[in-house]
Amino acid sequence: MxxxxxxxxxxxxxxxxxxxxxxxxxxxQRMINSLHPxxxxxxxxxxxxxxxxxxxxxxxxxxxxxxxxxxxEEVRAxxxxxxxxxxxxAATEGMEVDDxxxxxxxxxxxxxxxxxxxxxxQDRERLSAVxxxxxxxxxxxxxxxxxxxxxxxxxxxxxxxxxxxxELPDRTDRLxxxxxxxxxxxxxxxxxxxxxxxxxxxxxxxxxTVEGIAPEAPAREVAKLFEDRxxxxxxxxxxxxxxxxxxxxxDVVDVIREEADHSVxxxxxxxxxxxxxxxVVRSARRxxxxxxxxxxxxxxxxxxxxxxxxxxxxxxxLAVLMPIVASMGGIAGSQTLVLIIRGIALGQVEDANARWxxxxxxxxxxxxxxxxxxxxxxxxxxxxxxxxxxxxxCGALMINLLAAAITGVSVPLVLKRFGVDxxxxxxxxxxxxxxxxxxxxxxxxxxxFLT
Amino acid sequence: MxxxxxxxxxxxxxxxxxxxxxxxxxxxQRMINSLHPxxxxxxxxxxxxxxxxxxxxxxxxxxxxxxxxxxxEEVRAxxxxxxxxxxxxAATEGMEVDDxxxxxxxxxxxxxxxxxxxxxxQDRERLSAVxxxxxxxxxxxxxxxxxxxxxxxxxxxxxxxxxxxxELPDRTDRLxxxxxxxxxxxxxxxxxxxxxxxxxxxxxxxxxTVEGIAPEAPAREVAKLFEDRxxxxxxxxxxxxxxxxxxxxxDVVDVIREEADHSVxxxxxxxxxxxxxxxVVRSARRxxxxxxxxxxxxxxxxxxxxxxxxxxxxxxxLAVLMPIVASMGGIAGSQTLVLIIRGIALGQVEDANARWxxxxxxxxxxxxxxxxxxxxxxxxxxxxxxxxxxxxxCGALMINLLAAAITGVSVPLVLKRFGVDxxxxxxxxxxxxxxxxxxxxxxxxxxxFLT
Numbered sequence: 001m002x003x004x005x006x007x008x009x010x011x012x013x014x015x016x017x018x019x020x021x022x023x024x025x026x027x028x029q030r031m032i033n034s035l036h037p038x039x040x041x042x043x044x045x046x047x048x049x050x051x052x053x054x055x056x057x058x059x060x061x062x063x064x065x066x067x068x069x070x071x072x073e074e075v076r077a078x079x080x081x082x083x084x085x086x087x088x089x090a091a092t093e094g095m096e097v098d099d100x101x102x103x104x105x106x107x108x109x110x111x112x113x114x115x116x117x118x119x120x121x122q123d124r125e126r127l128s129a130v131x132x133x134x135x136x137x138x139x140x141x142x143x144x145x146x147x148x149x150x151x152x153x154x155x156x157x158x159x160x161x162x163x164x165x166x167e168l169p170d171r172t173d174r175l176x177x178x179x180x181x182x183x184x185x186x187x188x189x190x191x192x193x194x195x196x197x198x199x200x201x202x203x204x205x206x207x208x209t210v211e212g213i214a215p216e217a218p219a220r221e222v223a224k225l226f227e228d229r230x231x232x233x234x235x236x237x238x239x240x241x242x243x244x245x246x247x248x249x250x251d252v253v254d255v256i257r258e259e260a261d262h263s264v265x266x267x268x269x270x271x272x273x274x275x276x277x278x279x280v281v282r283s284a285r286r287x288x289x290x291x292x293x294x295x296x297x298x299x300x301x302x303x304x305x306x307x308x309x310x311x312x313x314x315x316x317x318l319a320v321l322m323p324i325v326a327s328m329g330g331i332a333g334s335q336t337l338v339l340i341i342r343g344i345a346l347g348q349v350e351d352a353n354a355r356w357x358x359x360x361x362x363x364x365x366x367x368x369x370x371x372x373x374x375x376x377x378x379x380x381x382x383x384x385x386x387x388x389x390x391x392x393x394c395g396a397l398m399i400n401l402l403a404a405a406i407t408g409v410s411v412p413l414v415l416k417r418f419g420v421d422x423x424x425x426x427x428x429x430x431x432x433x434x435x436x437x438x439x440x441x442x443x444x445x446x447x448x449f450l451t
Numbered sequence: 452m453x454x455x456x457x458x459x460x461x462x463x464x465x466x467x468x469x470x471x472x473x474x475x476x477x478x479x480q481r482m483i484n485s486l487h488p489x490x491x492x493x494x495x496x497x498x499x500x501x502x503x504x505x506x507x508x509x510x511x512x513x514x515x516x517x518x519x520x521x522x523x524e525e526v527r528a529x530x531x532x533x534x535x536x537x538x539x540x541a542a543t544e545g546m547e548v549d550d551x552x553x554x555x556x557x558x559x560x561x562x563x564x565x566x567x568x569x570x571x572x573q574d575r576e577r578l579s580a581v582x583x584x585x586x587x588x589x590x591x592x593x594x595x596x597x598x599x600x601x602x603x604x605x606x607x608x609x610x611x612x613x614x615x616x617x618e619l620p621d622r623t624d625r626l627x628x629x630x631x632x633x634x635x636x637x638x639x640x641x642x643x644x645x646x647x648x649x650x651x652x653x654x655x656x657x658x659x660t661v662e663g664i665a666p667e668a669p670a671r672e673v674a675k676l677f678e679d680r681x682x683x684x685x686x687x688x689x690x691x692x693x694x695x696x697x698x699x700x701x702d703v704v705d706v707i708r709e710e711a712d713h714s715v716x717x718x719x720x721x722x723x724x725x726x727x728x729x730x731v732v733r734s735a736r737r738x739x740x741x742x743x744x745x746x747x748x749x750x751x752x753x754x755x756x757x758x759x760x761x762x763x764x765x766x767x768x769l770a771v772l773m774p775i776v777a778s779m780g781g782i783a784g785s786q787t788l789v790l791i792i793r794g795i796a797l798g799q800v801e802d803a804n805a806r807w808x809x810x811x812x813x814x815x816x817x818x819x820x821x822x823x824x825x826x827x828x829x830x831x832x833x834x835x836x837x838x839x840x841x842x843x844x845c846g847a848l849m850i851n852l853l854a855a856a857i858t859g860v861s862v863p864l865v866l867k868r869f870g871v872d873x874x875x876x877x878x879x880x881x882x883x884x885x886x887x888x889x890x891x892x893x894x895x896x897x898x899x900f901l902t
């Protein structure tokens with residue numbers, strides 16, 4: 001019996017890592033294979049590329065497939081590249097069908113064929129069923145190991161049947177009740193199977209209020225359903241009512257993690273595939289696209305400044321204050337933007353309360369506009385010994401913080417309406433607005449009152 | 452039987468919302484109470500404040516406690532404020548202990564006492580056990596409804612015992628095996644209970660490799676453990692080996708969601724409590740702190756520009772190009788920063804590969820530096836009909852993109868070492884660097900070669 005806390009587990013990983021560093025790999029192999037596949041994957045990722053192969057060599061062939069699934073795409077491709085066909089086929093044996101479906105796209109084309117041929121007919125059919133759905137749909141998430149029973153048998157018969165099966169798939173919390181046409185009728189929780197009178201029939205005890213999920217339902221909606229209803233597993237049901245498979249919470253947890261990851265990354269113009277493990281040239285090329293987009297907007301802002309060259313030449317102080325107006329507008333706008341994007345994702349922002357939110361954010365913007373603008377105006381007036389300059393930056397900041405509030409609320413709502421991901425495009429559009437409006441108001445007011 | 456897809460469920464929510472809008476609330480009550488607590492909470496949040504009370508009035512008193520737990524803090528406080536003591540006490544009845552522990556801090560002090568007094572002695576003791584732990588620790592997440600069995604009984608006896616209990620707590624996927632001193636020995640999955648030979652003893656069949664979690668373990672480590680090991684529930688075990696309670700996946704999913712939320716929000720200087728539902732003044736005050744911090748760094752950047760007033764007066768083109776250098780540095784740096792912060796969170800970034808990552812990001816920075824700097828240099832040269840200006844912004848961009856790569860990698864690593872959340876402070880520090888270095892190199896090179 002071990003009652004080891006995760007804390008000690010993590011320090012064990014650290015010990016293993018430093019053992020690898022020092023090259024003392026005597027009992028490393030045993031230590032590695034006592035870890036779970038996801039933990040081995042983390043370990044491999046956290047090593048510099050040269051050391052990864054060493055650890056990979058130590059991984060038990062039976063675990064290889066499960067470790068590959070957990071690995072980041074780039075690292076996975078790197079390791080797959082170093083394996084020969086037989087090793088790869090051995091690694092795919094015994095994997096769950098949904099995991100295999102995720103992996104198979106990354107295998108060399110020629111090998112795909114061989115993997116499919118190495119499977120028995122039933123598994124092959126199942127695999128192609130899962131491959132037929134989008135990876136980020138309910139169909140792509142489902143597993144085909146649902147245990148089904150009929151509604152007219154008694155619980156006692158079910159219990160005897162399970163004992164004969166001698167094994168149940170992982171994370172089986174409920175059995176699925178289907179009629180003779182394989183149509184989904186409801187679920188029978190193992191807890192009820194164990195506590196209800198064994199003389200009763202499945203039909204009497206089953207829960208028929210649990211909805212089946214359409215295979216086309218997007219993964220994020222599946223995740224929302226699992227979260228809202230605290231589910232452990234749920235049935236995937238075709239449009240003609242047939243039970244196709246089941247989705248389990250472990251895959252949903254991955255969806256939630258990836259979705260969260262996606263919003264963080266896309267705000268910086270990155271996608272999930274872009275990562276620390278990709279090759280330098282490939283990474284540079286991907287990020288260059290984003291830099292290019294932002295470059296266009298930066299030129300727009302520069303162009304606004306260019307309109308006022310004559311003013312700047314006369315009042316250089318305005319050029320000095322430019323970074324402050326732009327930066328404050330960007331910061332305040334991002335705060336609003338992030339709140340609204342998050343509200344949209346959580347389903348808290350709807351047309352019903354959009355106007356209310358806009359007014360609210362404008363009020364917050366006005367309050368902080370007064371505060372920031374007052375402070376900066378005073379500081380600038382003292383700095384340049386000229387109260388007019390203070391008054392001008394004060395006015396420019398007020399205008400820009402108001403514009404930031406309005407843009408921060410409306411940009412994500414408009415993008416959402418046009419089906420564009422607000423997390424990806426929202427930030428660029430927002431800063432384009434706040435930069436241009438900030439510069440225009442600062443330099444415009446300067447031109448009016450100082451020249 | 453319903454095989455309703457989540458898609459239709461969502462449109463049903465929309466229908467309900469528009470019914471509320473139009474004020475046709477005839478069968479609204481029934482519709483609302485057919486939703487799950489988390490869904491009712493989403494609905495209430497998505498309404499403007501005036502409509503929230505109306506919906507709240509319709510919510511079944513039995514569901515009120517569970518809805519309150521799911522609600523956002525501000526909205527919850529608003530609704531609690533409108534309830535009298537008896538309603539509140541009725542709402543807390545029948546709630547799970549861990550949920551009640553979360554809620555109780557938000558109740559008025561005087562009511563706390565009454566709620567505690569309305570509970571029976573055992574529940575009160577349990578509640579105070581959970582309240583004794585930090586909310587974001589394993590102890591704070593745990594529930595006290597673990598079903599325990601002894602290792603020396605046969606599976607048949609366990610099955611008979613469960614049938615006598617007639618009910619099992621939600622999300623019971625395993626029973627917990629303890630000795631006579633209540634010390635945790637292992638877990639017995641219901642699936643094994645149902646498939647193994649009933650003559651065997653619990654001790655023979657149980658899984659003793661599943662580690663107990665220390666009550667002090669931080670919630671994020673618990674989440675990592677659940678994710679890595681695909682758990683549905685796990686035991687919380689005190690330092691002397693006693694079983695304290697169990698953690699279930701539904702609470703872990705909430706932790707994962709909150710953690711992800713936290714990183715998105717803190718990059719914009721917001722915290723979980725800050726949200727769209729707080730009062731205007733309170734919101735403004737909270738965000739002002741962040742604006743203030745950023746204001747200080749913006750003044751620093753302005754100060755750098757101020758050093759070169761004489762240069763700008765002579766070559767106004769430099770002022771026009773300032774936004775481009777600053778913006779490109781900020782964008783490139785954020786990309787690196789976000790990747791490293793995420794890598795740290797996922798456990799992919801370690802001291803072992805820090806140097807390798809730094810070199811990699813510098814190379815990516817150099818590639819994109821050449822690309823962006825070349826493009827901008829050419830454009831600026833043509834714009835101002837002066838190749839020297841093109842060369843100068845080209846040089847400044849090269850310097851700033853390299854600086855961005857180095858800062859993007861090292862700032863989060865240094866912050867982590869000092870125990871500061873890189874997601875919160877990383878962005879400000881990064882843009883301070885890229886702004887100052889960008890302006891200094893552009894204007895510095897300008898001073899050297901143009902005046």
